[in-house]
Amino acid sequence: MTKLNAGTQRAQGFISAYKYSLLNHGTRNVWEAYGKPSPAKQDAWRDCCQLCAKHNGENLTVVGVTCHIFTAAFTFKENGRKFLCYITPCNDYKIAL
Secondary structure, eight states, X not given: OEEEOTTSHHHHHHHHHHHHHXXXXXXXXXXXXXXXXXXXXXXXXXXXXXXXXXXXXXXXXXXXXXXXXXXXXXXXXXXXXXEEEEEOSSOXXXXXX
């Protein structure tokens, strides 16, 4: 997971997108986002679920969708601090909240 400084514009955008998604959609999975997701999207979602479980995360949700890709995010605690894990097709970001 790539650490991202919470003060950066990119990190603030990821945090805002996660909060907006939870506020407007609640937690949603890939089937709720796409209806009938492709096998590749189902595999990617399974990877997201495994990463979330590995970090004892909570509130895993699909944040953004296009016809080809999606992003997801969840929160987790590490050493008493809360973090956001923002998952993109290329990177997984760890942002302190």
